[in-house]
Amino acid sequence: MTGRAEIWHDRANVAARVMAAIFAGYAISYLFAGALPLWLPIVRTEAVLWTSLASFVVYTCIALYAFSARSAWALWRNLVVIILLLLSAVWWGR
Amino acid sequence: MLSTFRQSMTWLHTWCGIVTGWVLFAIFFSGTLAVFRHEIDYWMMPELQVSVSADAVTAGQRVLQQVAPAAVRWMIDLPTERAPVMRVRWQAGPKDRLQSRYIDGGGQQLSPRETSGGSMIYRFHYGLLLGRTGMWIVGGLAMAMMVALVSGVIIHAKIFREFFTFRPFRPAPRAWLDAHTVCSVAVLPFSLMITYSGLVIWWFIWMPGGLELAFSGERAAVFRDMAPPGFERVAPSTVPAVMADLSQILRLATDTAPSGLTIETVAVANPGVPNARVDLTRISDDALWGVGDRLRFDGTSGELLERLPERGAPAFVTHRIIRILHEVKFAGPWLRWLFFVMASISCAMIATGTVLWGTKRRIKHVKSFAAGGATRRDALAVFGVDAMNVGVIGGLFTATGVYFHANRLLPATMSGRADSEVTIFFLAWLLCGCAAIAYLLSFHRRFASLHGAQSALRRLWGLQWAVAASVALAIVPLDEMTTSGISRAAKRGDAVVLSFHASLLIAALAMAWVAWMGLRPLTMQRVGRS
Numbered sequence: 273m274t275g276r277a278e279i280w281h282d283r284a285n286v287a288a289r290v291m292a293a294i295f296a297g298y299a300i301s302y303l304f305a306g307a308l309p310l311w312l313p314i315v316r317t318e319a320v321l322w323t324s325l326a327s328f329v330v331y332t333c334i335a336l337y338a339f340s341a342r343s344a345w346a347l348w349r350n351l352v353v354i355i356l357l358l359l360s361a362v363w364w365g366r
Numbered sequence: 367m368l369s370t371f372r373q374s375m376t377w378l379h380t381w382c383g384i385v386t387g388w389v390l391f392a393i394f395f396s397g398t399l400a401v402f403r404h405e406i407d408y409w410m411m412p413e414l415q416v417s418v419s420a421d422a423v424t425a426g427q428r429v430l431q432q433v434a435p436a437a438v439r440w441m442i443d444l445p446t447e448r449a450p451v452m453r454v455r456w457q458a459g460p461k462d463r464l465q466s467r468y469i470d471g472g473g474q475q476l477s478p479r480e481t482s483g484g485s486m487i488y489r490f491h492y493g494l495l496l497g498r499t500g501m502w503i504v505g506g507l508a509m510a511m512m513v514a515l516v517s518g519v520i521i522h523a524k525i526f527r528e529f530f531t532f533r534p535f536r537p538a539p540r541a542w543l544d545a546h547t548v549c550s551v552a553v554l555p556f557s558l559m560i561t562y563s564g565l566v567i568w569w570f571i572w573m574p575g576g577l578e579l580a581f582s583g584e585r586a587a588v589f590r591d592m593a594p595p596g597f598e599r600v601a602p603s604t605v606p607a608v609m610a611d612l613s614q615i616l617r618l619a620t621d622t623a624p625s626g627l628t629i630e631t632v633a634v635a636n637p638g639v640p641n642a643r644v645d646l647t648r649i650s651d652d653a654l655w656g657v658g659d660r661l662r663f664d665g666t667s668g669e670l671l672e673r674l675p676e677r678g679a680p681a682f683v684t685h686r687i688i689r690i691l692h693e694v695k696f697a698g699p700w701l702r703w704l705f706f707v708m709a710s711i712s713c714a715m716i717a718t719g720t721v722l723w724g725t726k727r728r729i730k731h732v733k734s735f736a737a738g739g740a741t742r743r744d745a746l747a748v749f750g751v752d753a754m755n756v757g758v759i760g761g762l763f764t765a766t767g768v769y770f771h772a773n774r775l776l777p778a779t780m781s782g783r784a785d786s787e788v789t790i791f792f793l794a795w796l797l798c799g800c801a802a803i804a805y806l807l808s809f810h811r812r813f814a815s816l817h818g819a820q821s822a823l824r825r826l827w828g829l830q831w832a833v834a835a836s837v838a839l840a841i842v843p844l845d846e847m848t849t850s851g852i853s854r855a856a857k858r859g860d861a862v863v864l865s866f867h868a869s870l871l872i873a874a875l876a877m878a879w880v881a882w883m884g885l886r887p888l889t890m891q892r893v894g895r896s
Binding site for chain 2: 302306309310318327331366
């Protein structure tokens with residue numbers, strides 16, 4: 273691998289993680305705040321508030337994970353799986 | 367991402383901090399001042415600094431009876447320790463907007479100068495004065511702050527030992543790192559609390575997943591559920607009636623309450639008809655989060671009709687407490703000052719972080735200069751960040767001082783005055799940034815070596831702090847000359863105005879001391895060590 277290719281590889285790696293942290297992280301926290309209340313056995317409005325308060329912690333954790341995961345591929349695979357799980361939780365819960 | 371978890375976190379912490387550092391500093395700085403935004407509002411409207419009546423509610427009722435006898439709603443804002451002013455507000459018809467008027471102790475109308483006030487600083491804090499877009503930017507930056515804080519904690523596993531490690535006389539990056547660590551560790555719980563609470567205050571704007579997915583976006587219904595229980599609305603009758611004495615009602619509410627209690631506003635629905643209702647919110651001073659209750663009185667007979675204790679599901683109460691903690695809404699003066707000091711240290715944490723990065727970068731890059739010395743372009747490329755640190759961080763202090771000057775110097779009757787104040791604030795800030803860059807470009811030769819660069823930057827910081835200190839110091843005589851602010855405050859024992867000036871003097875002295883540190887000639891020994 274030439275030096276130039278390595279630089280581009282590094283940049284793509286960082287870009288993939290930044291995207292994962294910002295966008296996949298937001299999608300997961302958003303879906304987390306929306307999906308969990310559908311399944312929690314407490315009053316809906318209260319459940320929404322609890323999960324919304326917690327969603328910011330979720331977002332933080334995803335961001336840290338995005339920059340500590342071994343490979344960007346594995347990172348995106350896992351995040352997509354989580355998004356699909358949450359999406360189906362919304363789908364079946366509604 | 368890198369070979370170990372801690373290395374990855376260091377990388378994340380550094381970049382997260384650099385990309386967001388300057389705007390985050392501005393947000394924290396304005397948030398720190400916003401702790402005292404009502405006091406700043408009060409200082410910026412010197413026309414209101416007159417004596418208020420001890421029986422404010424009677425004066426307010428008399429004025430409203432004259433000005434708006436047929437209104438559907440009255441509100442009388444009582445003077446508080448933080449803002450000893452009286453204001454009446456009324457709503458003429460059910461669809462009309464609230465109108466308001468400041469009054470003095472005798473009920474005479476006061477016309478304060480048009481100003482953006484401390485409220486501008488508060489609005490800048492949550493939305494950079496850019497509306498919804500600005501709120502999203504602030505939300506994103508708060509999220510980055512959260513990530514930077516948590517990753518910062520992970521980097522510094524030996525956090526308590528490092529707190530007692532401060533080596534101010536070691537070479538620059540070490541000393542700045544220590545300063546950054548000391549600031550961060552000292553207020554870590556505070557900065558975590560303030561960042562998290564700042565994020566969740568407006569969860570429904572930034573993270574509306576729950577609203578949109580679990581409720582199909584029926585926002586109004588959700589908020590109705592979440593709001594604390596309120597009183598029923600009563601349709602007004604059309605027969606005129608004589609109102610009860612509001613001061614008696616207020617006394618009744620105060621006498622039956624436990625000690626330490628605040629009532630900020632007396633609200634009257636349907637004034638002047640038989641089914642007038644007087645609603646009061648009593649907030650206890652004992653609890654930081656303002657536990658209280660609400661009382662409803664009959665507006666004509668003055669009898670207590672209903673009492674609503676503060677209650678709500680745990681989730682709502684939790685959110686309420688988080689919000690009130692962030693806004694230090696009901697804190698007494700000491701707690702308010704404690705918040706101010708901790709917020710200032712958080713500002714220092716951000717500032718030392720960006721300066722630290724500049725310092726490290728400088729050492730790495732200055733070696734790349736050719737033997738001939740630094741050209742303008744080299745200097746800008748390597749030291750642009752340092753100059754912007756000076757312009758953004760130091761410049762914000764100067765610009766805030768200039769904003770206060772504008773409040774006193776612009777003609778009181780000028781149209782568009784409030785907006786001009788804000789324009790002047792931003793121009794002053796911009797000018798500080800430009801001045802820092804101009805300094806860098808015109809003295810580019812001094813930046814050729816690390817020693818030269820360090821003494822030139824030291825001088826630039828010194829100059830910037832000297833300007834900021836002079837601007838702050840000049841506000842005190844300026845207030846006296848334009849509105850006789852100090853002599854009036856001294857005569858009336860106006861604690862708010864006097865504390866405002868005392869704080870300015872302390873800030874000016876602190877900045878002058880830092881300026882002197884930067885501008886004094888260095889002894890050889892000191893140069894050798896730094």
